[in-house]
Amino acid sequence: MIRTQNHVQRATGTSKLLGGLAALLVAWLAVLATGDVASTQTKIVEMCVFVVLASMWNLLAGYTGLVSIGQQAFVGIGTYALVVFANGYDQDIYFSVLPAALIALVAAVPIALLAFRLRGGYFAIGMWVIAEVVRLLVKQYKADPIKGGSGTSLNVPVSLYPKVDRFQTTALIALALAVVAVSVVALLLRSRVGLSLQAVRDNEAGAAGLGVNVYRERFFVFMIAALFTGAAGAVWYLLKIRVQPDTAFSVGDWTAPIVVMVVIGGIGTVEGPVIGAVLWYLVRDYVTSSDSVIHFSDEWYLIYTGLIALIVALYAQRGLWGALQDRFPRLQVFPIQRRLVVGDEVAVRGEDEGNG
Amino acid sequence: MALLDVEVVDAFYGDFQALFQLSLAVDEGQAVAVIGANGAGKSTLMKAIAGIVPARGGRISFDGIDLGPRSVHHRVADGISLVPEGRRIFPSLTVEENLLVGAYRGRPGPWTLTKVLETFPLLQRLATRSAARLSGGEQQALAIGRALMNNPRLLLLDEVSLGLAPTVVKDLYASLPAIREQGTTLLIVEQDVTRALTAADIAYCLLEGRVSLSGRPAELSRPAIAAAYFGTEVSQ
Numbered sequence: 001m002i003r004t005q006n007h008v009q010r011a012t013g014t015s016k017l018l019g020g021l022a023a024l025l026v027a028w029l030a031v032l033a034t035g036d037v038a039s040t041q042t043k044i045v046e047m048c049v050f051v052v053l054a055s056m057w058n059l060l061a062g063y064t065g066l067v068s069i070g071q072q073a074f075v076g077i078g079t080y081a082l083v084v085f086a087n088g089y090d091q092d093i094y095f096s097v098l099p100a101a102l103i104a105l106v107a108a109v110p111i112a113l114l115a116f117r118l119r120g121g122y123f124a125i126g127m128w129v130i131a132e133v134v135r136l137l138v139k140q141y142k143a144d145p146i147k148g149g150s151g152t153s154l155n156v157p158v159s160l161y162p163k164v165d166r167f168q169t170t171a172l173i174a175l176a177l178a179v180v181a182v183s184v185v186a187l188l189l190r191s192r193v194g195l196s197l198q199a200v201r202d203n204e205a206g207a208a209g210l211g212v213n214v215y216r217e218r219f220f221v222f223m224i225a226a227l228f229t230g231a232a233g234a235v236w237y238l239l240k241i242r243v244q245p246d247t248a249f250s251v252g253d254w255t256a257p258i259v260v261m262v263v264i265g266g267i268g269t270v271e272g273p274v275i276g277a278v279l280w281y282l283v284r285d286y287v288t289s290s291d292s293v294i295h296f297s298d299e300w301y302l303i304y305t306g307l308i309a310l311i312v313a314l315y316a317q318r319g320l321w322g323a324l325q326d327r328f329p330r331l332q333v334f335p336i337q338r339r340l341v342v343g344d345e346v347a348v349r350g351e352d353e354g355n356g
Numbered sequence: 357m358a359l360l361d362v363e364v365v366d367a368f369y370g371d372f373q374a375l376f377q378l379s380l381a382v383d384e385g386q387a388v389a390v391i392g393a394n395g396a397g398k399s400t401l402m403k404a405i406a407g408i409v410p411a412r413g414g415r416i417s418f419d420g421i422d423l424g425p426r427s428v429h430h431r432v433a434d435g436i437s438l439v440p441e442g443r444r445i446f447p448s449l450t451v452e453e454n455l456l457v458g459a460y461r462g463r464p465g466p467w468t469l470t471k472v473l474e475t476f477p478l479l480q481r482l483a484t485r486s487a488a489r490l491s492g493g494e495q496q497a498l499a500i501g502r503a504l505m506n507n508p509r510l511l512l513l514d515e516v517s518l519g520l521a522p523t524v525v526k527d528l529y530a531s532l533p534a535i536r537e538q539g540t541t542l543l544i545v546e547q548d549v550t551r552a553l554t555a556a557d558i559a560y561c562l563l564e565g566r567v568s569l570s571g572r573p574a575e576l577s578r579p580a581i582a583a584a585y586f587g588t589e590v591s592q
Contacts (some may be wrong), residue, residue, distance in 0.1 A: 003563055089452065100554050192460065195449070195453060195457055195460075196457055196460055198446065198448060198449055198453075199446045199449065199454075199457040201444075201448070202446035202447055202448050202449065203444045203445070203446055203447075205444060206440065206444030206445065206446065207406075207446070207457065208408075208428055209406065209408070209432070209444065210430070210432060210437075210457055210458050210460055210461075210503070211428070211429045211432030211438055211456070211460050211461040211506065211508065212429065212460055213429045254421070270449065323394055340507065
């Protein structure tokens, strides 16, 4: 069929190729996850959790302009909800991830109603304050199964959850969660909502004037971020077992490094945060291991990467992925951008691909 | 019944009153110009109609329906589109993505991506370009095209000529007949009096938040307009 009208094209040859490569990578990680090397499985879980957190933080900050430094609230809520379901109600620990994520989502409703009254920097700080308040409230709950500030451990009797089995299952869940989270972000941004979210970020009044319900869209995105952030927290502790409010609600563990990953990888892109998270994690894994050529402590790694993020934010705002895209304009894994194909070209394409 | 009816409306910015008992009516298919000096209340009037600034007292109705309780996005869905002062384009999106945001409410009608690009040929060849890289005139064309994507019944044009070269303004105004042909009603706010009067069937002049003069442009004398615009006595 020869179409004379212009139409909007999304996928490019490069995106199909890179998409295929990404699928292969996931398949390879799935094979590793089902192996019996606990240290590899730990790495998969940690990396995937960071990918989820970075994708969600980017969805908020990079696409809706909601810069939150209180996302650790949802990590902590997801984690403690897991503890309550698994320890308190004797549910299967893997199954408990699901209600834990839903609890994080439900908790996000009042948090959003409160925090959305604030704008910009005030919202950022407000979210931090809310996260701290939740942490302190959890610490006050001294009874079972939370056990206050001294913390507790997820109940994983070896008879029910053999260690090898638990590491395998957790790695697979983490991998699946990362794939779903990134896919949700990509699909969301491809949708009508995604385009309007970017419009809101660019010019809120302009978007509102075109009929975009800014509040509702932000609220919706905030809920999605809470759901996946909560799930990520729960998955992390399936592996780590030991839960304390100060670590589960830690801004230094769950938000500060995430910001660094997103900024270095490329804020406002789907691919950037994934690459930022993977790179940040793998480099840290290398430089903090005792037998590496360049060696420094966790703290120094945070300081160095924080400095890099600062420089990127000042001089290369689109980050690593943005810089790559500047050099190779057609580069994209997730075809969320819309390109207009003018008349004739469509006809040729239609015939080539036989999809008329 | 007029398509848009503004009846004795007051509007405020904080404590500052910008509109006083203002009334005007726009019939379907008309092009109505609102002229006036800086601070006369023109943009406030546009914002009150679009729902960005609340109208206090009085009543604004669109197609017979009271707009009072309707929020901005409801009014856009009703078919009121504002081309805002300052254009407010989305710099990180391409030209065509900007246009697609305009179609957010999904109102059916003659305006599609293809039709808008045909009407503004200069946007056609820039379609895949980042909107941040457009000139002022191109951005203004984009802002108008984007509002048209909503297939509005009433298009509010706020200071289209602001900061643009005369030839660019001429081109933009040359696109208005094509818009009217589709049955779209126009309300044009403009400081450029000649431009506005040429494009309009009816003109209103605002002075300090009140209507100081109204009528068919052909029937308004230059001295009368000058007096209504500046608030001076008509000198013979």
